[in-house]
Amino acid sequence: MVHGRAPDHGDVSALYRRSPGWCITLGGNCAAVPVRLVSTGPARRCAALTERPDAVVFDVDGTLADTERDGHRPAFNEAFAAAGLPYRWDGDDYGALLAITGGKRRIEHYLRDQGVPGQQADELATTLHASKTERFIASVRAGSVPARPGLAELLDELRAAGVRLAVATTGTAGWVRELLDGLFGPDVFELVLTGDDVPALKPDPAVYQQALLQLELPAQRVVAVEDSANGVRAAVDAGLRCAVVTNDYTRDQDFSGATVVCDGFSRDSRRPLTAQLLLES
Structure with missing residues (x-):
């Protein structure tokens, strides 16, 4: 595997916050x-x-x-509902959770925040992620994720x-x-x-x-x-x-x-x- 630091590309004077259309x-x-x-x-x-x-x-x-909006978030919520869990991620919730990369890791992080103990959170996250993936693939096959x-x-x-x-x-x-x-x-x-x-x-x-x-x-x-x-x-x-x-x-x-x-x-x-x-x- 290649290792190394990014090359020196020259200074940028500021970071930016943007509005649509930019x-x-x-x-x-x-x-x-x-x-x-x-x-x-x-x-x-x-x-x-x-x-x-x-x-x-x-x-x-x-x-x-736009997999997050059109596919992943709905599939996560469907998996929660199918498991009889009271969780539902709205757009703001999900936007914050995107800081956690990987769907299973995202679920596990959320479950721990909800007070689910470590080992139980890991096992439940594995089950929920498998259910979510099945639902997401179904939405892809249905053409719901353009x-x-x-x-x-x-x-x-x-x-x-x-x-x-x-x-x-x-x-x-x-x-x-x-x-x-x-x-x-x-x-x-x-x-x-x-x-x-x-x-x-x-x-x-x-x-x-x-x-x-x-x-x-x-x-x-x-x-x-x-x-x-x-x-x-x-x-x-x-x-x-x-x-x-x-x-x-x-x-x-x-x-x-x-x-x-x-x-x-x-x-x-x-x-x-x-x-x-x-x-x-």
Whole structure:
């Protein structure tokens, strides 16, 4: 496994809090796009790309699809109800719980907060997570979890330019492959790494380090596309540059360390992202 610190990419003067309809390009230009900036403290380091990457590695949850909103949260609540438990996660509850990566870990953390003893929490979390996964896969097969608007077009543009595509996610293999095959077909991503393939989940960089090994590329030739601060940290700590496309749950997170931050994959929203990935104006 490759180990190492992220390269020194140059100072960024502030962190940012954003409103819908924005895009920030760090180290580049983003003309005529409204943005509200608030300095919040010392920033991590980042830089814009100067040449086209050989590969782009995508996160899945919240990045390729709004899985959290359309699939995971409803499936968690259905699993709770089926088990006769009084729990229900609303949007705010779930947004806070997303700081815990991994569905089983998220359930276990929540159960402990509800006063369930340690061993019992672990066993119940395992049962609930299995039930939740079955329900989530059913929703994927029913077409209830669509790709984010505009994403398919971006993937086509990258493939046409000869950029290799891969996936690095904390999700489990069973539902990840179902989702990817259903949304994009089996041949779009040459490499799919899940939380089952690595010893630690994001923000640990293990999944990106493994991606670099299997792609046989140096970190400076690969860009990650993420939706969350945990994902940015994982990518940057593996030495990758990282672009961010936010969603409703992550819009206000701290994305210092990213090279570009946009609020969607629509043609207008993703223009700065496309410019960095394909070096187009």
